[in-house]
């Protein structure tokens with residue numbers, strides 16, 4: 001017999017943990033299946049924009065976030081070739097909130113998932129969701145314990161796919177495995193101590209074959225993260241065959257980018273390099289018959305805009321707000337379809353433009369003729385960076401200041 005829940009959330013990253021927390025708080029019986037042990041580091045620049053602060057308040061984690069996150073990020077910058085420019089970070093209009101800040105994923109993800117568990121979500125960890133099938137009117141999710149190999153089946157009428165976008169798998173919402181391509185973008189990340197990056201500045205880093213970013217994060221470290229084309233990575237590795245891939249990438253970026261070269265001079269690596277990918281920018285299906293996607297599972301923006309955590313958490317909020325509001329009337333297949341359509345429309349209004357803007361920025365960063373043409377413009381008009389950050393959603397209010405969450409019931 002499989003254990004019955006109101007909702008199963010697959011993946012306990014920022015999108016999944018937010019969904020689980022919001023539903024558990026509304027008195028839903030929620031299961032989260034997360035394949036990794038937390039705390040764990042993750043390829044990510046770790047910048048969390050100020051647009052999340054109203055949501056953090058609703059989730060009850062704002063005070064913890066403010067206590068442990070890195071310094072406020074008040075400047076957006078550009079490090080490309082010999083150019084170093086900066087400009088003010090845009091802010092939400094009429095917002096009482098402060099600035100975006102960066103927080104290590106080992107801390108943020110554990111904080112969110114622990115809070116979901118404390119609120120009543122049942123967390124299966126380290127369990128790997130492997131299959132999903134329909135049985136009667138419900139979903140049955142099969143999962144395997146990554147350590148013991150034990151098997152489990154859970155049942156629910158609602159499934160939230162929050163497994164990210166980087167790993168192929170057999171779930172209907174997971175991407176299919178595809179052949180390697182020279183243009184695949186692979187993600188790298190490392191923490192440094194003793195970096196000379198100015199406090200409060202988050203530069204976009206542009207280099208041959210990719211882009212990246214740097215920012216002061218929690219625990220006195222600087223995070224450096226980037227995406228690099230597979231063919232460029234192979235070239236870097238040929239130039240330094242005995243170096244770990246991450247070191248070869250950093251040597252390549254430092255060589256082509258004065259800002260990074262100067263920032264990491266004398267700095268020491270804190271922990272190992274991480275890699276992931278290929279990343280899968282674009283928009284996937286948002287919902288189907290009681291199965292809903294949030295976070296990267298529905299849409300991944302090129303990380304050039306550093307908005308993925310915000311989109312993951314805020315998309316979970318957009319969905320759960322609708323699920324909770326409608327659950328009082330009973331979740332029939334017709335109601336679930338209406339919730340899905342409404343969620344899809346709200347998602348597109350909130351995020352579709354960012355995904356396009358991020359694709360444009362990534363496209364320009366990858367073309368050396370475009371970089372050549374645009375650099376004098378940024379040097380002359382640094383405020384263009386502020387505008388670009390605004391287009392990327394850094395000042396978009398998605399989550400209202402006051403939420404509607406509280407015990408609801410009943411789901412059926």
Ligand SMILES: Cc1cc2nc3c(=O)[nH]c(=O)nc-3n(C[C@H](O)[C@H](O)[C@H](O)COP(=O)(O)OP(=O)(O)OC[C@H]3O[C@@H](n4cnc5c(N)ncnc54)[C@H](O)[C@@H]3O)c2cc1C
Nearest residue numbers: 011013014015035045046047129164187295296307308309
């Ligand atoms: C180089 C780089 C830099 C970035 N920098 C930033 C930044 O500075 N700021 C920002 O906001 N975003 C950034 N991002 C994007 C951000 O990391 C993602 O958008 C964000 O992590 C998406 O959150 P999520 O919850 O949707 O998915 P994830 O964070 O990927 O979480 C998915 C979870 O699901 C689990 N999982 C996967 N499959 C299964 C399964 N079958 N069963 C059980 N569990 C499963 C995984 O273990 C994982 O914990 C960056 C990305 C890259 C590549």
